[in-house]
Amino acid sequence: MTRPRRLLTVCLGNHCRSPLAAVILAHRGGPHVEVRSAGIRGKWAGHPAHPMMTQAAADRGWDLTEHRGVPLTPALLQWADLVLAMDTANLTALNAPGAPAAPHTTRYLDGRDVPDPYGQGPDAFAAVVRLLEDGAARHLQ
Numbered sequence: 001m002t003r004p005r006r007l008l009t010v011c012l013g014n015h016c017r018s019p020l021a022a023v024i025l026a027h028r029g030g031p032h033v034e035v036r037s038a039g040i041r042g043k044w045a046g047h048p049a050h051p052m053m054t055q056a057a058a059d060r061g062w063d064l065t066e067h068r069g070v071p072l073t074p075a076l077l078q079w080a081d082l083v084l085a086m087d088t089a090n091l092t093a094l095n096a097p098g099a100p101a102a103p104h105t106t107r108y109l110d111g112r113d114v115p116d117p118y119g120q121g122p123d124a125f126a127a128v129v130r131l132l133e134d135g136a137a138r139h140l141q
Helices: 017-032 051-059 074-079 088-094 122-139
Strands: 005-011 033-039 082-085 104-107
Touching (some): 005 088
Parallel strands (some): 005 033, 005 082
16 A cells, blocks of 8 residues: 655745645545645744635635644655645745755646735635635646
8 A cells, every 4th residue: 555645735824825725635635645734934833824714715615724834844845745836936945055855846836826815805815715726636646
């Protein structure tokens, strides 16, 4: 028996995008994947997901109530088989000289960013939920 494929979703703060991406991937991937999320900056470590993201996710049937922010660590990078960056800036930070060694990294969406809704209204959060739902299939084999 082979172990599940390990996916790590990463955004800036692990407060909006990467937590929901992890929930979606874990649900849709079932026993074939193990998914974690983390933030490049530790500002939201230990905090719940952004309230507007929690609500936008719940409106589509996703539960973020148990999420608590986690900072990105070398141990998480070593754990992962694939690291999924939410945007180009996150991908650049993951691949920067001097950054901890990461496994294969790519953007969550093919050829475009998942925009950061932080500081915007409910419509921006709802749009991100739909993007994360639509992009999940490309990472589940």
